[in-house]
Amino acid sequence: MSMISVTLPDGSTNEYAAGITAGEIVIDIEGQKHDCVAAMVDGSEKDFSAILESDCSVEGISGFTDDGIHILRHSAAHLLAQAVTLIYPDAKPTIGPAIERGFYYDFADLDDFGESDLKAVQKKMHELARRNVTVERVECSEDELGEMFADNPYKMEIIKDKLEDGHGSTIYRQGDWYDLCLGPHVHSTSKLMHVRLTSVSSAFWRGDQSREQLTRIYGIVEPTKESLKSTMSAIEEAKKRDHRKLGKDLQLFHVDEEVGQGLILWTPRGATIRTCLQNFISEHLTRQGYQQVYTPHIGKLDLYRTSGHFPYYQDSQYPPLVEKDMMIKLANEGCTCGELANMMTAGDIEGYMLKPMNCPHHIKIYSSQARSYRDLPLRFAEFGTVYRWEQSGEISGMTRVRGFTQDDAHLFVTENQIAGEVLGCIELVQVIFEALGMDDYRVRVGLRDSDSSKYVGESEKWELAEDACRAAASSLGINWSEEPGEAAFYGPKIDFVVKDVIGREWQLGTVQVDYNLPERFDLQYKGSDGEMHRPVMIHRAPFGSMERFCGVLIEHFAGKFPTWLAPTQIHVLTISEKQVQYGQDIAAKLKSAGVRVELDDGDHTIGKKIRMHRKFQPAYMLILGDDETTNNTVSIRARNGDQRAGIDFETFLDELLGEINSKVAVPSLVPSEE
Numbered sequence: 255m256s257m258i259s260v261t262l263p264d265g266s267t268n269e270y271a272a273g274i275t276a277g278e279i280v281i282d283i284e285g286q287k288h289d290c291v292a293a294m295v296d297g298s299e300k301d302f303s304a305i306l307e308s309d310c311s312v313e314g315i316s317g318f319t320d321d322g323i324h325i326l327r328h329s330a331a332h333l334l335a336q337a338v339t340l341i342y343p344d345a346k347p348t349i350g351p352a353i354e355r356g357f358y359y360d361f362a363d364l365d366d367f368g369e370s371d372l373k374a375v376q377k378k379m380h381e382l383a384r385r386n387v388t389v390e391r392v393e394c395s396e397d398e399l400g401e402m403f404a405d406n407p408y409k410m411e412i413i414k415d416k417l418e419d420g421h422g423s424t425i426y427r428q429g430d431w432y433d434l435c436l437g438p439h440v441h442s443t444s445k446l447m448h449v450r451l452t453s454v455s456s457a458f459w460r461g462d463q464s465r466e467q468l469t470r471i472y473g474i475v476e477p478t479k480e481s482l483k484s485t486m487s488a489i490e491e492a493k494k495r496d497h498r499k500l501g502k503d504l505q506l507f508h509v510d511e512e513v514g515q516g517l518i519l520w521t522p523r524g525a526t527i528r529t530c531l532q533n534f535i536s537e538h539l540t541r542q543g544y545q546q547v548y549t550p551h552i553g554k555l556d557l558y559r560t561s562g563h564f565p566y567y568q569d570s571q572y573p574p575l576v577e578k579d580m581m582i583k584l585a586n587e588g589c590t591c592g593e594l595a596n597m598m599t600a601g602d603i604e605g606y607m608l609k610p611m612n613c614p615h616h617i618k619i620y621s622s623q624a625r626s627y628r629d630l631p632l633r634f635a636e637f638g639t640v641y642r643w644e645q646s647g648e649i650s651g652m653t654r655v656r657g658f659t660q661d662d663a664h665l666f667v668t669e670n671q672i673a674g675e676v677l678g679c680i681e682l683v684q685v686i687f688e689a690l691g692m693d694d695y696r697v698r699v700g701l702r703d704s705d706s707s708k709y710v711g712e713s714e715k716w717e718l719a720e721d722a723c724r725a726a727a728s729s730l731g732i733n734w735s736e737e738p739g740e741a742a743f744y745g746p747k748i749d750f751v752v753k754d755v756i757g758r759e760w761q762l763g764t765v766q767v768d769y770n771l772p773e774r775f776d777l778q779y780k781g782s783d784g785e786m787h788r789p790v791m792i793h794r795a796p797f798g799s800m801e802r803f804c805g806v807l808i809e810h811f812a813g814k815f816p817t818w819l820a821p822t823q824i825h826v827l828t829i830s831e832k833q834v835q836y837g838q839d840i841a842a843k844l845k846s847a848g849v850r851v852e853l854d855d856g857d858h859t860i861g862k863k864i865r866m867h868r869k870f871q872p873a874y875m876l877i878l879g880d881d882e883t884t885n886n887t888v889s890i891r892a893r894n895g896d897q898r899a900g901i902d903f904e905t906f907l908d909e910l911l912g913e914i915n916s917k918v919a920v921p922s923l924v925p926s927e928e
C-alpha cells in the first residue's frame with residue numbers, strides 16, 4: 255500500500271494510506287465531535303469525500319469560520335430547493351447562492367407562494383436534515399448534464415453560458431435530488447439541522463427586468479442551535495430598527511409614488527436631523543479650510559463627454575434632457591426615440607443631464623481662474639444633489655435611492671500635498687463618528703492589482719498616492735486593511751465601513767485620489783518654478799450621502815437620537831388645565847433659548863399624553879403639575895421612564911443647553927435608576 259505524507263494544521267506531518275478521504279483526516283485531527291463542514295486541502299476547499307492520492311496539507315473548515323458558514327449556507331440552499339421541489343413538483347430551481355446573512359434560492363413556476371407557505375417547506379427541510387442523507391459529488395459529461403436538466407431551461411441556460419463546448423461539470427446529489435454545482439458542500443444533510451426560512455420576495459431571472467419573474471425564498475442557517483438563536487434575535491432587533499419602519503413611525507421622511515420611486519421627501523422632523531448634521535459637518539469643514547460652493551442640478555452633455563460620464567455610464571443615469579427648440583424641431587421631423595438617443599450619443603445634438611456627480615461642476619470653478627501653487631490646496635465643498643438611475647428592484651428606503659445629496663468635496667492639490675489632505679479627510683470622519691458614538695469602524699485602502707495596464711497615470715505617481723493612503727490610514731490608530739485590486743482605474747481610494755450597535759457593517763463613503771479628471775479637463779497651476787503643472791484631485795464624500803447616512807443613523811440610534819439631533823428635543827406636558835399658563839411660559843422660554851420644543855396643554859390624562867408623545871422619542875418630556883407651577887420647577891422624564899422631579903427650571907435649562915452644545919451621544923440629564 256502506498257503512503258502519502260500529510261501536513262497537519264500544527265505543522266507536523268502524518269503518514270496515511272493513499273486513497274484516504276479528506277474527511278477521514280479531519281476526523282483524525284479533530285476527533286468525531288468536530289464542527290467542520292469541509293476540508294482545506296493545499297489551500298483549496300474540498301468536500302470530505304475528496305480522495306487524497308499524493309502529499310498535501312489538510313485542515314478542517316469549521317462551520318464557525320467565514321469559509322465554513324458560506325459552505326453551510328450554500329448547502330442549505332440546496333436543501334431548500336430539494337424541499338420545494340418535493341412539495342411543488344412543477345417549481346424549477348434556478349440559482350441559489352450563499353449571501354451575507356444566509357442564503358436564498360430563486361424558483362420559476364412557483365407562483366402564489368407566500369410567507370404562509372414557508373413553514374411547510376421548512377418542516378420538509380428539517381425532515382430531510384434528520385434523515386442524514388449523504389451529499390455526493392458526481393462528475394458529469396456535457397451530454398449527461400443536458401439529459402439531467404432537460405426540463406429546466408434555466409439550468410440549461412447556465413450550462414450553455416458557463417461551460418465551454420465539450421466540457422463537463424459536476425452535480426451534487428442528495429437522495430433523488432441533484433443540482434448543478436461546483437461545491438464544495440457538507441457531506442450530509444444532518445449538518446443542516448439549524449435552518450430557518452425568513453422571507454419571500456420576487457426577483458428577475460439574471461436580475462434582468464425583461465426576463466421571467468421568479469420567487470425568491472430567503473433563509474438562515476447556523477452550525478448550532480445557540481448560534482441560530484442569537485442570529486434570529488439579531489434579525490429581530492434589526493427589524494425593529496429598520497429605518498423604513500422608524501422613518502414612518504417618527505415621521506422623518508416620506509416616499510411618494512407620485513413624486514417618484516427612490517426620491518426622498520424630507521419631512522420637517524427628518525429635515526431637522528439633516529440640517530443639524532450638515533451644520534456640524536460644515537463647521538468642521540470650515541475649520542479644515544474648506545470653501546463652500548453651490549452648483550446647479552444639471553449640466554450640458556458636453557461637460558459629461560469631457561468627464562467621461564456620458565455616454566459610457568448612461569445605464570446608471572436618467573436619460574438626458576433635450577433643449578426645447580431642438581425637441582420641437584425633431585418632433586416636427588418625425589424623429590424616433592432611438593434616433594434621438596443615437597444623435598445624442600454621437601454628439602450631434604446638445605442636451606442636458608441631471609448631474610450624476612458634482613466633480614465636473616467643481617472642476618469648472620477651479621478652472622474659472624488662473625491658479626498658482628500658492629492657491630493649493632483648494633478645497634471646494636458642497637452638499638451636492640446628484641441623480642442616478644437605480645433599477646426599481648434595488649431601491650430601498652433611504653439607503654438605495656435615485657436622488658441623493660452627497661457630503662461632497664473636491665480638493666485640488668499638488669502631488670506633495672496628497673498625504674496631508676487624505677489624512678485631513680480621515681480625521682474629519684473620526685471627529686464625526688466619535689461625536690455620534692460610532693466608535694467601531696474601519697477603513698479599507700483600495701490599491702492597484704498586479705495587472706497595471708488598466709490604470710491611468712504613471713506608476714511612480716501611483717506608488718506615491720498609495721503610500722499616502724497607507725500612511726494616513728496607519729497614522730490614526732484605526733483598524734484598516736489593504737485591498738489590492740480595489741482601486742479605481744484613476745487612483746487609489748479609502749472606504750469607510752462602520753459597525754452599528756447590533757454588529758452590522760455599513761459601507762459609507764470614500765476618499766478617492768484622481769489623476770484622470772485633471773488630465774481630461776487639462777487643469778493646471780503655475781508652480782514655484784514658473785512652469786505649468788497638473789494638480790491632483792481628491793474626491794471625498796466620507797458619509798456617502800445625507801440620505802444614506804441618516805438612514806444608517808436612524809438604525810444606529812433606533813430612533814433615539816442624541817439631544818442635539820432629536821427632531822423635537824423637549825415635549826412639555828401639563829397634568830391639568832391649571833398648568834396651561836405655566837406650560838406655555840416654559841415652552842416659550844425653551845423656544846427662545848433655541849430649543850426645539852413641543853407643548854401639549856390639551857385635555858388628555860397625563861398617562862395618555864405620555865404614551866402619545868413617547869413615540870416621537872423626544873430627548874426628554876417635562877411633566878408639569880401643581881408643585882412644579884408653584885415652585886417654578888420641572889419634572890424631567892427620560893425615554894426609559896425614569897424621572898427627576900423638582901428641578902429648578904433655570905438649572906434644567908443650563909444643563910440642557912450644556913448637553914446640546916457638547917453633543918453628548920446619549921441624553922443623560924436623568925440619572926439611571928438601575
Ligand SMILES: [Zn+2]
Nearest residue numbers: 328435436437
Ligand atoms: Zn451548490
Ligand SMILES: [Zn+2]
Nearest residue numbers: 611612613793
Ligand atoms: Zn467627485
